[in-house]
Amino acid sequence: MTRQESHAREHPADRAMYVHAHPWVAQARAASHQAPCQGVAVWLNDRGIAQLLQHGRADLLTELDSQYVANEPLREPCAWRLFDQDFPIPEGAALDAEIARPQPGEPLLLGEHTTSTGHLFELKLPLDLALFDNHFRAAPVVPGVMQVAWALAFGARHYGPMSCGTMDAVKFRRLVRPGDRLHLEVAHDTGRGRLDFTVRIDGILCSSARLHVVPAEGVDDAR
Structure with a gap:
């Protein structure tokens, strides 16, 4: 398989698989292959939320993505959404829509x-x-x-x-x-x-x- 073919096969589902195994994560779901915005939704557990409060979103995402980078160095841009466990986990088109939605601006x-x-x-x-x-x-x-x-x-x-x-x-x-x-x-x-x-x-x-x-x-x- 060429590098180009490997890169073409990459999908946020690969990220979700690695991120889900992180000790700060309760659940991770990727957008479908048909979604207009390819990304990953992450539900943080208490440890993950503590890290977010102490270090901020950017550093937390860098840490979560490092699990994927270590295993799959060829990457595509990825959108991220963060949730706590109060937020229900959507499925299918609802999940795709949630990932595509911009970061919220209001409570x-x-x-x-x-x-x-x-x-x-x-x-x-x-x-x-x-x-x-x-x-x-x-x-x-x-x-x-x-x-x-x-x-x-x-x-x-x-x-x-x-x-x-x-x-x-x-x-x-x-x-x-x-x-x-x-x-x-x-x-x-x-x-x-x-x-x-x-x-x-x-x-x-x-x-x-x-x-x-x-x-x-x-x-x-x-x-």
Whole structure:
């Protein structure tokens, strides 16, 4: 077999086979041969998630891919998607579509309900949320400014689009990281032009602030 023939036969399924054997991985699935985007979906176990939190996505993928490189030095470009074990494993066309989808840009909304003062959103942060690639490469965390943006975006679902001029009573007490489940609560005081928000994980306060807001016509909301 020539090098060209060997290269032509390569497929992400080969990567998935080697990656699945890695001690950080619970499951690995490759896109089908017919998929428009050839890649691998990886479900990390607790050890893998710990590595992601400590070293970031790029270093984790380099480590996972090294198992394949050591055995199959001829490689094609490959797309990667990362999941924890809360995310169900799709099959067939659904798996191909998931691999082809770009890294998510927003948290996953699991549910919401009205509280005595406002609205509570239950959010899940995908392991490969795009913002983690740059903040920070080796220590992924959600920046405070993004938590403010999420408060405005999800608040807009009930109160309409808003823009924030100033804020006070700002507190950032705990890091928000890949895989976290958040409770984001927002409360709008129309008379005072305020949107108060809190972010909690397992009841522990991560952040809070009082945003001074005005209606922002024509701004897209989180829907």
